[in-house]
Amino acid sequence: MSNVAPTEVSPQQLARIAELGPLYAQSANAPAIWVDRLDSTEYENALRSIAQYPDETLSLYVHIPFCPGRCLYCACNTTVTHDTAWIDRYLDAIDQEMALAAEQLRGDHDVLQLHLAGGTPNYLNDAQLTRLTEIIERRFRIIPDTDLSIECDPRRTSAGQLDLLHALGYRRITFGVQDLDPQVQRAIGRLQSIDLIRDVYAMARETGFDAIAFDLIYGLPEQSEASFQATLDAIVDLAPDRIACFGYARTTAQGTHQFAIDAHRLPSATERQALFHRAVSTLTAAGYAWIGLDAFALDTDELAIAQEEGRLRRNCIGYTSIETDHTLGFGSGAVGDVGEFCVQNEVDINTWIARVENGELPVTHGHRVSDRDRRRRDAIEHMICNLELPAEIAAGCLDDEYSRLSSYAADGLVHVEPDRLRITASGRYFLRTLCSEHGAYFEWDRSRWHFSRSL
Ligand code: SF4
Helix, strand or coil: CCCCCCCCCCHHHHHHHHCCCCCCCCCCCCCCCCEECCHHHHHHHHHHHHHHCCCCCCEEEEEECCCCCCCCCCCCCCCCCCCCCCCHHHHHHHHHHHHHHHHHHCCCCCEEEEEEEEEHHCCHHHHHHHHHHHHHHCCCCEEEEEECCCCCCCHCHHHHHHHHHHCCCCCEEEEEEEEHHHHEEEEEEEECHHHHHHHHHHHHHHHCCCCEEEEEEEEECCCCCHHHHHHHHHHHCCCCEEEEEECCCCCCCHHHHHHHHCCHHHHCCHHHHHEEEEEHHHHCCCCCEEEECEEEEEECHHHHHHHHHHCCCCCCCEEEEECCCEEEEEECEEEEEEEEEEEEECHHHHHHHHHHHHCCCCEEEEEEEHHHHHHHHHHHHHHHHHHHHHHHHHHHHHHHHHHHHHHHHHHHCEECCCCCCEEEECHHHHHHHHHHCCCCHHHHHHHHHCCCCCC
């Protein structure tokens, strides 16, 4: 199931994909579902309702919205600062926010997953990284099996920092690579040589991390099929455990810095799809399983095994083989999935700090997930993780969507079976379009796990 032959997509189909729009674009627009304001009391009640079920498990997401400089393509919730005292104050507020949430939870829920992202989590100095981890351990029950992961900027990584992270318990690490071509790097304002990436990778291996992941981006200015192929070949030579390959979408609404990228230097929609197709061909040929929409994992990696066995899941943190009941987000702009709500914190850092210092849980938006939403979520997860939509999930409330999806059989994108729709090998390239048949919910669903993906 995971290694779909990419050759099944013809040039005509690639053109058709391009015609349908930027399927892999990472839109940072506020999704339509984020219309509801949510006040702290409602969120407190949602947390308190979990307290009755101590066996329910948690994932924690912690957002660190600081970077030493801004990459021109960046659509993340981050701020450029060199003010260590401000970051210390932010950590004070993280401590307070966690204390407020833990007070409502009142229980000893096991944390099965902890993920630090941003921004640049490894922009924190050693004392701050240690302090942040100690805060989390003090407020929540981190158990020996908790999966601790962190996203890192290779330009901020040192052997000493890797040793520290490993000693603190982090076992999975993701490095933002994006593209190795110097011309592309100049166009996106992010210079990092292949030698640097090799050194950092070797250090991380030597340190003993269980899984090392690289993030790549296609659709960047000055990128050509040949240059991206060279990047892919160099990455395959290193053999990281996981590789994500996201599509760049110019979203100037996220910050004027993106205007510095000349829109005329961007690949066309057809070229974008050809770039992604190169990634699929190269990585699957090198022994990586294609995971979900845009991730790849060595066949021996637990993600690939989980997909093969039908156990792959997605939550706010991304693809995972670990199933938890709730995801709690901490920090400015963090997103969570708690009880019957999906929630987002205040994005502005100072407002977020002020609300926490005022003793409030600093949520701002939320959405009460209806039964229909829950079905949509299950449907999207099945389509992305298992490449199928069982009829029983759609039955009753998603009949229209099921029927619209069935109509893609004429394009060869789905195969209609008596009890399910299966996404075909070609249809996999259209997966984003197929999922968007679930409307605004898909917008929210993809935003919740794409909020920190371009370190
Ligand atoms: S892409 Fe990553 S490192 Fe660059 S500015 Fe954005 S969050 Fe910071």
